[in-house]
Amino acid sequence: DAKTTQPPSMDCAEGRAANLPCNHSTISGNEYVYWYRQIHSQGPQYIIHGLKNNETNEMASLIITEDRKSSTLILPHATLRDTAVYYCIVRVSTDSWGKLQFGAGTQVVVTP
Amino acid sequence: EAQVTQNPRYLITVTGKKLTVTCSQNMNHEYMSWYRQDPGLGLRQIYYSMNVEVTDKGDVPEGYKVSRKEKRNFPLILESPSPNQTSLYFCASRPYGSNTGELFFGEGSRLTVL
Numbered sequence: 425d426a427k428t429t430q431p432p433s434m435d436c437a438e439g440r441a442a443n444l445p446c447n448h449s450t451i452s453g454n455e456y457v458y459w460y461r462q463i464h465s466q467g468p469q470y471i472i473h474g475l476k477n478n479e480t481n482e483m484a485s486l487i488i489t490e491d492r493k494s495s496t497l498i499l500p501h502a503t504l505r506d507t508a509v510y511y512c513i514v515r516v517s518t519d520s521w522g523k524l525q526f527g528a529g530t531q532v533v534v535t536p
Numbered sequence: 537e538a539q540v541t542q543n544p545r546y547l548i549t550v551t552g553k554k555l556t557v558t559c560s561q562n563m564n565h566e567y568m569s570w571y572r573q574d575p576g577l578g579l580r581q582i583y584y585s586m587n588v589e590v591t592d593k594g595d596v597p598e599g600y601k602v603s604r605k606e607k608r609n610f611p612l613i614l615e616s617p618s619p620n621q622t623s624l625y626f627c628a629s630r631p632y633g634s635n636t637g638e639l640f641f642g643e644g645s646r647l648t649v650l
Contacts, residue, residue, distance in 0.1 A: 460639070467540070467626055467641025468579070511578070523594055524569065524639075526579035 428512045433531040442499040446512030449493040456515055459497045461508040502534045538563045540642035542627050548648045557612045557645050559627030566632040568610040572623040617649040
């Protein structure tokens with residue numbers, strides 16, 4: 425699996441968009457990009473995933489660069505409840521999961 | 537309600553006293569996995585199982601055992617716990633063939649080994 429690099433922390437003002445970067449320069453053509461988040465010490469929560477097209481759901485948007493070497497998770501209107509650790513993961517397909525590495529993630533703090 | 541249930545949620549034990557952390561899912565998922573989480577290290581995979589009677593090592597399997605005799609259960613066994621196994625443990629599951637690739641996590645089990 426491709427390794428990912430994320431900044432260790434970032435702050436965001438409540439109501440503003442939060443843009444979380446992730447580098448995955450060794451990603452291969454059949455690897456998807458997944459984002460999860462973990463609020464305090466709860467179990468991680470799935471947010472979104474994509475292959476090469478931009479994706480949007482009720483929680484967030486995922487922008488993947490054309491060369492797929494990096495991506496950005498966008499929380500359009502951050503709230504205090506979005507304070508969490510955000511993990512970017514790359515993985516081959518949606519089926520063949522065995523080993524799955526999460527890394528250290530980005531600690532996002534949303535401030536009033 | 538679809539969920540992954542772990543027990544116990546909190547446990548303090550002593551070195552060498554065997555313990556089992558249970559994990560049960562009610563979603564008929566094929567894939568199950570155990571993670572431990574330590575400050576600054578993110579989530580590290582201990583063991584995973586692709587289906588009944590099929591288990592394999594993750595990145596940090598030393599000191600742990602698992603079994604998958606039934607589809608819904610995936611217990612984590614610490615035969616002789618040591619203080620370096622003090623951690624927050626998560627169990628997760630997902631169905632094979634899922635379009636979303638979503639992993640469903642339990643609420644975690646905080647283990648302290650004295």
